[in-house]
């Protein structure tokens with residue numbers, strides 16, 4: 001069996017999949033944090049890997065950038081490969097003084113300027129939210145281990161180079177913490193398909209201060225995020 005976008009055999013993915021946007025980040029995570037790694041997808045260079053973390057099976061695959069790309073891969077992972085838990089690990093732009101560059105952010109809810117969730121939900125407004133269980137477990141583990149995390153709303157935009165000059169002010173007024181391009185669609189798909197989803201982000205830049213993450217933080221952020229997610233969901 002293969003799907004239009006994934007060539008893997010049935011059973012090739014673990015029930016828990018980490019989903020960075022960048023397939024090379026997927027490769028980096030698989031190579032550096034997993035053991036017994038097998039590359040299970042190369043179609044369109046959207047690499048997917050399955051291995052083990054401290055003996056437990058885990059997969060990691062790129063989602064690509066933006067909601068349409070993420071929806072293709074996640075739908076196929078869930079419907080064809082029996083994936084049960086999807087954790088997006090990525091970066092966002094901070095739109096809040098509460099979220100500094102380099103800070104970790106768990107998105108409990110996602111707004112969007114995209115029409116994808118309205119198309120899915122017959123024109124109604126969907127309260128796109130994270131899996132409470134995943135959010136609770138990651139948050140609880142972070143607190144217990146004194147890992148600072150922020151929890152709040154993320155805005156998923158279809159347009160990175162937006163012409164909407166007032167968007168930032170609106171997001172601030174509604175107390176959003178960050179902006180990225182995937183989570184609202186992931187959460188809506190999870191609600192419809194009945195799988196568990198969570199987004200764990202590192203702020204890579206600050207839209208209020210015109211500041212970007214240092215090379216040091218950029219290098220260490222994946223390590224911190226991957227260990228937080230895997231230790232909390234597999235061992236806590």
Ligand code: HPA
Nearest residue numbers: 091092093160179180181
């Ligand atoms: N906009 C959208 N997505 C992003 C940004 C941003 O400013 N920063 C990181 N991902």
